[in-house]
Amino acid sequence: MENQNILEVHGLCKKYKKFALEQVDLVLPKGCIMGFVGENGAGKTTTLKCILDIAHRDSGSVDIFGQDSRKADMEDIGVVFVEMNYQQDITGNNINTMYRNIYRNWQEDTFFGYLDRFGIDRKKAYKTASRGMQLKLQLAVALSHRARLLLLDEPTSGLDPVVRDEMLEIFQDFIMDEEHSILFSTHITSDLEKIADYVVMIHEGRVIFSEQKDTLLYQYGIWKGNDSSLAKLPKNAVLAVSRSGFGVSALVNREKLGRNFEAERPSIDEIMLHLIKGEQIWAE
Numbered sequence: 559m560e561n562q563n564i565l566e567v568h569g570l571c572k573k574y575k576k577f578a579l580e581q582v583d584l585v586l587p588k589g590c591i592m593g594f595v596g597e598n599g600a601g602k603t604t605t606l607k608c609i610l611d612i613a614h615r616d617s618g619s620v621d622i623f624g625q626d627s628r629k630a631d632m633e634d635i636g637v638v639f640v641e642m643n644y645q646q647d648i649t650g651n652n653i654n655t656m657y658r659n660i661y662r663n664w665q666e667d668t669f670f671g672y673l674d675r676f677g678i679d680r681k682k683a684y685k686t687a688s689r690g691m692q693l694k695l696q697l698a699v700a701l702s703h704r705a706r707l708l709l710l711d712e713p714t715s716g717l718d719p720v721v722r723d724e725m726l727e728i729f730q731d732f733i734m735d736e737e738h739s740i741l742f743s744t745h746i747t748s749d750l751e752k753i754a755d756y757v758v759m760i761h762e763g764r765v766i767f768s769e770q771k772d773t774l775l776y777q778y779g780i781w782k783g784n785d786s787s788l789a790k791l792p793k794n795a796v797l798a799v800s801r802s803g804f805g806v807s808a809l810v811n812r813e814k815l816g817r818n819f820e821a822e823r824p825s826i827d828e829i830m831l832h833l834i835k836g837e838q839i840w841a842e
């Protein structure tokens with residue numbers, strides 16, 4: 559049977575002097591958007607770089623379209639990296655000429671279509687464009703060579719809410735045919751609540767959870783109260799506890815909590831904050 563996963567990462571390890579990715583697993587099916595979240599320095603960019611073999615992995619496997627990523631046709635992968643920079647004097651017109659000579663499937667009309675849609679002057683030098691415009695230019699490139707997988711490092715950071723929403727629509731159109739997928743890292747978790755099918759969270763180089771978004775938001779709940787009411791909750795339902803001047807809140811497993819206690823629907827931010835900053839009381 560044909561592999562239904564566009565990307566499979568298993569046991570990915572990468573060590574830097576002061577940081578290590580440890581046993582990272584990611585499975586991205588066809589036709590899906592996966593959001594990759596975590597604090598600054600958690601290892602999102604490093605993971606994306608290892609997937610692309612820009613950073614060499616120490617161990618583990620990365621398969622794209624069913625084969626080792628190092629054998630993947632890079633034309634099939636559209637990439638956006640915050641830190642990626644074109645030569646400063648380059649213009650949209652120059653970029654078109656460059657990629658026309660590099661990509662077999664380069665689509666000039668699509669590229670210029672996106673530049674017009676994003677309000678980018680094709681004659682303007684890259685260096686004079688704002689950071690948001692530079693990001694849009696990178697996205698226009700990623701979307702113009704018939705890629706089947708988009709690997710995007712914070713593709714919507716620095717974009718205003720209107721443009722961000724437009725981007726999210728473009729991402730949804732991209733996966734519509736069920737053959738394309740997107741993995742993107744972000745700190746804007748509301749974007750994930752809108753469009754992600756899967757959410758993966760990484761913390762200090764380890765994957766903390768990797769779930770379908772709907773399961774995640776259904777499975778977890780936020781309970782609020784005080785220390786004495788906390789003590790009455792079923793112990794195995796409480797995953798992490800945070801205390802503030804307003805009282806106590808706990809990240810709970812709704813099913814294990816049972817019907818006698820109320821828990822609010824969590825946001826992805828609340829889940830993350832409790833798991834990272836909360837006192838961990840791991841449920842069995």
Ligand SMILES: Nc1ncnc2c1ncn2[C@@H]1O[C@H](COP(=O)(O)OP(=O)(O)OP(=O)(O)O)[C@@H](O)[C@H]1O
Nearest residue numbers: 574575576577596597598599600601602603604605
């Ligand atoms: N080439 C490198 N050499 C040594 N350390 C590195 C290198 N690249 C990244 N690191 C370190 O690896 C850690 C993870 O960085 P990474 O950029 O993957 O985090 P991130 O989750 O993408 O963070 P952010 O949200 O801030 O972009 C950081 O501590 C960083 O300093």
